[in-house]
Amino acid sequence: MPTAPDKRGPAPTLRDVAARADVSATIASRVLNDDPSVRVRDDTRARIHEVAQALGYVPNGLARSLRKSRSDAIGLVMHNLASPLNTTVLEGVRGRCADAGYVTLVADSDQLTVDSSRLRTFLARGRLDGVILHVGYGHHDRLIEEVSRHLPAVLVNADLTAPVPAVRLDxxxxxxxxxxxxxxxxxxxxxxxxxxxxxxxxxxxxxxxxxxxxxxxxxxxxxxxxxxxxxxxxxxxxxxxxxxxxxxxxxxxxxxxxxxxxxxxxxxxxxxxxxxxxxxxxxxxxxxxxxxxxxxxxxxPLFELGETAAGLLLGTLAGKEPSDRVLITDPPPHLIPRESTAAPRAGAR
Structure with missing residues (x-):
């Protein structure tokens, strides 16, 4: 039998519900926010609601309203948008989303991290169906948790252990x-x-x-x-x-x-x-x-990194159970020799 929620401790999170119900945070979010397109067994759905009730977890109202309609828009949150490396990831995401009929809305992770009002605006204004998070290394764990509580999300080459699926390079x-x-x-x-x-x-x-x-x-x-x-x-x-x-x-x-x-x-x-x-x-x-x-x-394979992340998120939106971790091994890393490498000088160690 479910136990009464413990009101003395910190507020329960979606991660807590997902762990107790033995499902991914994405599936837990979609079930609790009444996403009509999510495909799970009836007993799994019941277990998620039972655990949420036992823990005293209440889904965010904005997330519930977002899941009741499809916007055909995917959010991409990136750090250092000017980086020539990140622009290649962006092209991979944008191409895969466009092929599936989605537009891609881009936001800077640092701005969303330091200004919570910008995060709320980003999530609400575009009425996003899901978010891809390419936030790099640093202090973005709260951003990841906040976004994943509202919407299905996928991480790209993240350094953090997070309650959402992730795609990484080798x-x-x-x-x-x-x-x-x-x-x-x-x-x-x-x-x-x-x-x-x-x-x-x-x-x-x-x-x-x-x-x-x-x-x-x-x-x-x-x-x-x-x-x-x-x-x-x-x-x-x-x-x-x-x-x-x-x-x-x-x-x-x-x-x-x-x-x-x-x-x-x-x-x-x-x-x-x-x-x-x-x-x-x-x-x-x-x-x-x-x-x-x-x-x-x-x-x-940076283009493939973005493309794979987008495909993983789109699969989740279509009701597929996502893989927790995807490692891109095809294509493998490729050496491009140029003039900065040569045999060591004579007498070198």
Missing amino acids: DTAAGRLATSHLISLGHTDICFIGGPEGSVTSLGRQSGYEAALEESGRQPRIDAIRAGWGPEDGEAAALELLRRPALPTAIVVANVVTASGVLTVLRSAGVRVPDDISVVAIHDAWFAKHLAIPLTTVQL
Whole structure:
């Protein structure tokens, strides 16, 4: 028998209901908001309502009103909209949604996080059917929870454990491929410049870097610097390297934008790429081949990332039970060799 709700503790969330009812948060939300298109067994529907009543959870009124009508609009919440990497994800989302007859409404995650009124406006004005969240690494856990309480949602390459389905890139394979390329050229002293502390994306790419070193058959020497995703973070990491008694012969940078900052500092310091040091970055972007030293990169399927996320959300809207986690392995990471990598200089370590 259901127990009376505990009024002394914090207010129950949709995540609490979903966990207790053993369903996804998306399904729980749609059932509790009376979505007529959701397809679940009668006993599952009854269990969700029973658990919600026992916990004292009340669905948000806005969400209920949204689910009673279809708007043919999908929301895409992104961080750093100007990034050349994110625009490719956007194209994947927009194309898949357009094929299904939906328009895509875009919002900046930072604005919605700091201004709750903008979030309410974004959710209400467009009368969205669902939301794709590409919010990156940081402080967006409350945004994710708030959006997923109102509407079906899908995460894109998120760093957080959240109660909604997620689509991720194969970051470990990308890190392994970048490092293996340098090893094949003869490098053994390879530094890894990663993203922010705690970033799951960066940790995955570092894991691939470490795996490639171990698989090389040599005694691996792990050399990792924590940085970030901006060019200024790459500049700071390169300055840290330059303060060392000796440079490594090669660098794997976890992000192509970060790598642009690395190259700027190395060039200013008179360090020749690739004669003195080789550099390879994860992700390809239009500017990579136009830098002073065209940059070797590992291309990841960003268009497919957006396309898959949109397909997952559209499937949920059609009543399909979504997968909790989707890892994109096809197409796999692809190496694009350019002029920033070469064999180590004679006499290098």
